Amino acid sequence: MSVLVVGLSHQSAPVAMLERAAVTGDDLGKLLHAVNDSPHVAETAIVSTCNRVEVYAVVDKFHGGVSSISELLSLHSGIPLDELSRHLYVHYEDRAVQHAFSVACGMESMVVGEGQILGQIRAAFRHAQDEGTIGRDLHDLLQQALRVGKRAHHETGIDQAGASLVSVGLDVARQHLGPLDRVNALVVGAGAMSGLAVATLARTGAREIVVANRTYDKAVRLAADATAAGVTARAIPLADLDHGLAGADLIVSCTGAAGLVISKGQMEAAGAGADGRRRFFLDLALPHDVDPGVRDLPGAALSGLAELRTAEQAAEAIGPEAIEAVRTIVAGEVSTFLGAARAAAVAPTVVALRSKAADVVEAELARLTGRLPELDDKARKEISQTVRRVVDKLLHAPTVRVKELAAAPGGDTYADALRELFDLDPKAPEAVTRADIASEASDGGAAALAGGSGGSPPQMGTADIASEASDGGAGHIEGSGT
Template identity: 75%
Template structure:
């Protein structure tokens, strides 16, 4: 079983195409289950965010897995296969592990070093667990990637520049509005990105923050954590928009939430920040006097935060990723040979027992003490003979191509081909992911 990644992101596709392929809510669950139902896919997890749609899968065969996943993405998004394929990237085995670790560290994010991706990976894995779409293979690589991401943020300055889409978006807003202290802000939505927006605005000292959300209780809980912040029903959105100097929206709604033709005229500068995919805010807002709008496409050019991080921190994270990938792959290769070693020792134990029984039949006069001494001696000899080759094969297996040594061991000792697979299967069934 090998890990496969098929996806597209802000690096490979324009935002309009990302909007068409992004899946949320029930659509995401259906896509997940349809991919999981493919005969070519054993496990699957889907990360669908504002700047990436990636399918992580455990597959037996590369080409079958790629074809099945690509066709599912095309069918669910309505994007023709030939158009979609031009923007897809594919990573397999070692490269797939490296990609997931880099994503978890924020190296592949629109704003390098942003930490929101860790929460998005956790959410994707939790959904896959709920749908019983993941098992041991993805469990191990996802959990390791989360640890790698935490390590990168703890040991380097990768997030020192306030690296999140919210932070960069507010830098752009400041150019249009001036200092944010004294402004009135409206945050539409109450999810993780909206919570980050409220926290960032609160630190910036805005005069008032209003939170609007379809589920009013969530808006109340979010607003209750900060001073100068209150919650409103979504039905009061038009009035709140009329009073706001700064509007940030990230709801995950399937259509527009803020409509240009419902905005009251204003004689002051207003800034709209759309962090949703698909878009929440009507693009025609740009045509209103004094209004400016920034969406994900505009934030692509906001490289100040990435540059502020400095190349030293980025290189330090790359070194961490390389180190962690090597360690993970070495451990995985060593673990892969373990069933063969167990099968070899099991066969040796069977041979020893058979020979001891035969000896007992030929020498019935042996007393229990002598019989026990002979049995212990034989077992000790076998253990010593097997010790060096089994230890060595584990060491050799940790290197690229090391699985060939396990194959050689099976051939040399004429092991039942099904024996190692049975050991591995029993190990997997006894593990709670």
């Protein structure tokens, strides 16, 4: 089984195609199960954000997996397969691991270094776990990706610019409106991106922040956070959106709605174009929340994902040194992760070899007892311990060495060599349980099985992931709070 990534992002596809391919709500669960139930796929997780849709899968055949996933993405999006395929990228085995770690570090984001992707990966992990489509391989990969992402942000200056779609978008808003401490802001939605917008506007000291959301209680919580930061803020239900639009200079919208939330007609009815007020619309939703026609209104400007794609402020502020430092971290972590995976792959064969040796020892000791019944218990015990020590010493060096060799590329051949040299039953390694492997790891091979010589931390459990989610996790980025 090998890890496969099939996806499209702002780097490979136009925003219009990303809109059509976006996976939200019930559709995300349906696609998750459709992929997981398809031929050649054993595990599935889907990372879906405002600028990427990526299917992570564990497959037994490369071409079969790519074909099945591509067809399902085409079916879901309604984009013809031949058209969609031109914008899909595929990563397999080592490249899939490298891609996952780079994504978690924000290196593949529209704004390099933005940290919200960690929350999106956590959301993908939890959703796949809740739906029962994630197994050991993707569990380990996504957990390690989260750790690598956190390490990159903690140890480098990759996020020193506060780079996110929100911060870059608000920088563009300043160019149109001037200092944001003079504006009345309306934030539509109460998901991760909306929460970031409220927090950023509160730090800049906006004159007033109004939060509109379908679930009113969530809007109230966001407004309360802004009030606690010393800014005038209030919540309104989404039904009162027209009233909120009339008094707003800056409108930030990021909901999970399937259609437009703010139309040109709404804005005209709210006085836009006739009241002499300059307005800026920041549309961070996918599909779009704001009617592109609002650009035609006097005094109005609109920036969406397509415009933000060309923003270079964050990358310039980060600098090449930080980017290179992250690349170094990713390369080292990929090497360590793959080495540990290869070492773990040989462990069942090592356990099967030790099991066969133990069976031989027991059979010979039983034979000895039958031939020399006059041996007393003390002599029998001493002989037994001696034979076992001899076998353990003979097996110790080759089994430890084979784990070390297995960590290198092509290391799986050493497991094949062991099976051939010691005439092991081909099915024996498959029958080895994880408990057996854990026991073997403590017997001379713990470093390799627990993460290699690179010092990767031990694997976390579900509770650890839940804890991680509260540590900077922004949840799903497409305004899932509405």
